[in-house]
Amino acid sequence: MKLDQSKHLLIVGLGLLGGSYAMALKKQGYTVSAITRDPESIAYALEHGLIDRGTTDIDEDLIAAADVVVFALYPHVLMNWIREHGHLLKAGTMVTDVTGVKGCVVYDIQAMLPHGVEFISAHPMAGREVSGVQNSDDAIFRGANYIVVPTEKNTSDAIELCKDLGKTLGFASISVLTPEKHDTMIAFLSQLTHCIAVSLMCANDDPDLVQYTGDSFRDLTRIANINDEMWSELFLANRDALLHEMDEYRATFDRLYEYIKIGDRDSMRDMMRLSTARRREFNKKA
Amino acid sequence: MKLDQSKHLLIVGLGLLGGSYAMALKKQGYTVSAITRDPESIAYALEHGLIDRGTTDIDEDLIAAADVVVFALYPHVLMNWIREHGHLLKAGTMVTDVTGVKGCVVYDIQAMLPHGVEFISAHPMAGREVSGVQNSDDAIFRGANYIVVPTEKNTSDAIELCKDLGKTLGFASISVLTPEKHDTMIAFLSQLTHCIAVSLMCANDDPDLVQYTGDSFRDLTRIANINDEMWSELFLANRDALLHEMDEYRATFDRLYEYIKIGDRDSMRDMMRLSTARRREFNKKA
Numbered sequence: 384m385k386l387d388q389s390k391h392l393l394i395v396g397l398g399l400l401g402g403s404y405a406m407a408l409k410k411q412g413y414t415v416s417a418i419t420r421d422p423e424s425i426a427y428a429l430e431h432g433l434i435d436r437g438t439t440d441i442d443e444d445l446i447a448a449a450d451v452v453v454f455a456l457y458p459h460v461l462m463n464w465i466r467e468h469g470h471l472l473k474a475g476t477m478v479t480d481v482t483g484v485k486g487c488v489v490y491d492i493q494a495m496l497p498h499g500v501e502f503i504s505a506h507p508m509a510g511r512e513v514s515g516v517q518n519s520d521d522a523i524f525r526g527a528n529y530i531v532v533p534t535e536k537n538t539s540d541a542i543e544l545c546k547d548l549g550k551t552l553g554f555a556s557i558s559v560l561t562p563e564k565h566d567t568m569i570a571f572l573s574q575l576t577h578c579i580a581v582s583l584m585c586a587n588d589d590p591d592l593v594q595y596t597g598d599s600f601r602d603l604t605r606i607a608n609i610n611d612e613m614w615s616e617l618f619l620a621n622r623d624a625l626l627h628e629m630d631e632y633r634a635t636f637d638r639l640y641e642y643i644k645i646g647d648r649d650s651m652r653d654m655m656r657l658s659t660a661r662r663r664e665f666n667k668k669a
Numbered sequence: 670m671k672l673d674q675s676k677h678l679l680i681v682g683l684g685l686l687g688g689s690y691a692m693a694l695k696k697q698g699y700t701v702s703a704i705t706r707d708p709e710s711i712a713y714a715l716e717h718g719l720i721d722r723g724t725t726d727i728d729e730d731l732i733a734a735a736d737v738v739v740f741a742l743y744p745h746v747l748m749n750w751i752r753e754h755g756h757l758l759k760a761g762t763m764v765t766d767v768t769g770v771k772g773c774v775v776y777d778i779q780a781m782l783p784h785g786v787e788f789i790s791a792h793p794m795a796g797r798e799v800s801g802v803q804n805s806d807d808a809i810f811r812g813a814n815y816i817v818v819p820t821e822k823n824t825s826d827a828i829e830l831c832k833d834l835g836k837t838l839g840f841a842s843i844s845v846l847t848p849e850k851h852d853t854m855i856a857f858l859s860q861l862t863h864c865i866a867v868s869l870m871c872a873n874d875d876p877d878l879v880q881y882t883g884d885s886f887r888d889l890t891r892i893a894n895i896n897d898e899m900w901s902e903l904f905l906a907n908r909d910a911l912l913h914e915m916d917e918y919r920a921t922f923d924r925l926y927e928y929i930k931i932g933d934r935d936s937m938r939d940m941m942r943l944s945t946a947r948r949r950e951f952n953k954k955a
Contacts, residue, residue, distance in 0.1 A: 508883045528881055558880060571873050572886045578929075579865060579889065582922040584944035587857050587914070593950050594844060595814055597794040600858045600951070602888045603865065607948040611941035615934045622929060628873070629926050633919070636868040640915050643864075643908060648901045655897035658870035662893040664879050665886070 384450065384477060384540065386547040388412045393449035395464065397424040397437070399511060400481050401455030402519030405433040407552045410521065416445050424516045433519060446471045451548070454480040457613060458488050458620050465495050474499025477544055481507050483569065484621040485532045485562035493536050503541040504532040505549065506565065508573075512608045521553060529554035532565050570624035575632055577614055578625070580607035670736065670763060670826065672833040674698045679735035681750065683710040683723070685797060686767050687741030688805030691719040693838045696807065702731050710802045719805060732757045737834070740766040743899060744774050744906050751781050760785025763830055767793050769855065770907040771818045771848035779822050789827040790818040791835065792851065794859075798894045807839060815840035818851050856910035861918055863900055864911070866893035 384390075392408055394401045397419035405415045409432060417428060417437040425437035438445065446452070452472065454461050461480060469492075472478060478500060482488050489504045496502055509527040511518060529549030533542050542559065549557045560568065584607040618625055642650045670676075678694055680687045683705035691701045695718060703714060703723040711723035724731065732738070738758065740747050747766060755778075758764060764786060768774055775790045782788055795813040797804060815835035819828050828845065835843045846854065870893040904911055928936045 508881070528883065530881065556880065560881075568875075568878065568881050571875075572878060572882050576869070576885050576889045578922065578925055579869065581941055581944040582925050583862070583865065583918055584947050585925075585940050586918040586921040589854075589857075592854065592858060594842065595794070595816065595846075595854050596858050596951055597814065599862050599892045602891055603862045604948050604951065605888055606885045607944040609941045609945055611938040611945070614941060615937045618929050618937065619932060619934060622932075626926065626930060629922075629929075632869060632872040633922065633926075635872040636864065636915075636919065639864055639868050639871075640912065640919075643904050643915075644912060646905055646908070648905060651901045651904065652897040654871050655867055655895045655900060658867040658893040659895055659897070661870050662890050665882055665890065 384544055386544055386551060390450040391448050393445060393452045394455060395452060396455040397428055397516045398455060399514050399518050402428060402433055402516035403521050403523055404453055404455065404552060406519050407521035407524060409433060411551055418442060418445065427516055441468050443471050447473045449476060451477045457616055458482050458484060459616060462488060462491065465492050469496050472497060472500045476500050477541060478502045479505050479545055483617050485565045487620045489532065489534055489562050493534060501538060501541045503537050503545045505545050506530045506532060514610055524553040526555045528556045528558065530565060531559045532562055533559065534562065566621050566624050570621055570628045574618060574621060574625045575628045577606050577609060578629060580604050581609060670830055672830055672837060676736040677734050679731060679738045680741060681738060682741035683714055683802045684741060685800050685804050688714060688719055688802035689807050689809060690739055690741065690838060692805050693807035693810060695719060697837055704728060704731065713802055727754050729757050733759045735762060737763045743902055744768050744770060745902060747774060748777065751778050755782050758783060758786045762786050763827055764788045765791050765831055769903050771851045773906045775818065775820055775848050779820060787824060787827045789823050789831045791831050792816045792818060800896055810839040812841045814842045814844065816851060817845045818848050819845065820848065852907050852910050856907055856914045860904060860907060860911045861914045863892050863895060864915060866890050867895060
């Protein structure tokens with residue numbers, strides 16, 4: 384199957400990401416339908432032209448008519464959906480997702496789906512500090528990374544199709560990782576950073592801080608404004624990898640603490656120079 | 670003394686901050702001169718109209734002609750300068766600084782200056798991840814905080830004059846703190862955040878991370894690009910307060926670690942909700 388405007392895309396779960404997918408796909412001329420729990424989300428998406436059809440029902444015809452199904456659900460909701468309704472997916476359908484952790488869902492979903500339905504997992508590394516379809520914005524994909532996360536069961540056709548979907552959505556960079564490498568990487572780059580921001584925000588209750596803050600503190604804690612339902616689930620779904628990254632980071636922090644305590648300025652400066660050199664590599668390329 | 674365009678301002682130390690002060694003051698019509706060590710900095714500042722006069726010498730006439738002297742030097746360089754040349758400051762001169770820590774310099778400087786020369790300390794909470802007069806930009810003051818840090822020795826006239834200087838430079842908010850409260854606050858808001866960013870950057874040497882990073886990691890580590898000479902001195906000059914804030918933060922981080930480890934999702938979510946509520950207060954007011 385090749386992704387072109389003749390294909391029908393079904394989005395299951397119309398939140399911020401599902402809605403932003405719909406927005407991007409409609410702009411590219413695709414037929415987009417949606418299934419979600421909240422009737423207000425459907426009403427909003429229809430009214431704003433994000434979808435062509437939508438329902439809160441498990442509509443068998445809509446599911447059967449879809450060439451590509453994108454699940455934009457929390458991990459446990461996705462697992463439950465596949466368990467209960469996965470048999471409704473017709474052979475030849477390509478199924479993908481947006482889940483932020485992979486090891487705990489990918490293999491189980493591939494094992495549960497009916498013969499002929501291929502699940503190719505993906506992680507769009509984009510988001511906002513707000514949720515809900517009303518905040519949909521396909522601009523969040525520009526300049527961002529889209530990671531395709533295949534297993535040995537996936538065909539090269541499905542991997543290509545999933546890459547095409549990432550390009551169609553407008554992502555700047557498309558890459559491919561194994562579930563294990565993905566989860567290790569995400570534990571450090573995304574989950575640990577959220578743990579740090581939350582901890583920093585909870586560590587000091589002085590109400591006067593606000594009026595003296597600078598941009599460094601604001602930047603560092605931007606993600607401390609966090610969806611607790613989603614992130615607590617993601618943390619626990621990737622617990623071992625996250626705890627490992629937390630250990631490594633804490634050991635480094637403790638090392639710097641010790642240098643400050645004993646006044647070892649040379650070692651402090653060595654760390655700062657390493658930090659500066661590494662950080663430069665992370666600047667966005669113009 | 671009241672700050673108006675008849676006053677001569679002397680800036681000692683033409684780096685990023687000194688140069689940005691000069692730029693802002695010249696735009697407001699003040700006469701600005703400078704003393705700094707590097708002849709290239711003087712040449713640049715003259716060529717770009719940041720100053721009216723400048724020299725690498727300890728020019729007694731220039732010092733005597735100044736109504737207001739702003740020291741934009743590292744803490745130990747400032748202390749040495751006052752110790753060696755402080756006697757050249759004429760009675761009636763108002764002296765201020767930009768130092769990022771206060772307790773370790775303010776009292777000593779006030780004790781060292783000649784009779785009739787008042788030192789009123791200030792901390793402009795603005796900067797960039799680059800240094801040098803060539804990167805001067807008075808836009809860094811817009812929207813930023815300027816903190817006046819008086820001791821019991823300061824007159825209300827000097828405090829008002831220093832506030833006026835902050836306003837003239839273009840700062841959005843001017844406030845007043847004791848040296849002790851300033852150092853506690855800065856240990857948390859500024860120094861701890863730099864410790865965190867440096868530690869995070871040093872905690873993982875996987876070269877593949879760059880291609881998978883998102884904006885959260887970039888935001889959190891922006892300040893990991895750090896001037897090691899300046900910050901190692903600032904950390905050690907405020908060691909006790911910084912170590913205390915590092916302890917508090919680490920205890921909070923360890924608490925979150927424990928919740929994740931034992932799977933206590935309710936407690937994780939409590940922390941995330943507290944973090945979210947607090948962080949909202951830090952959003953910039955429109």
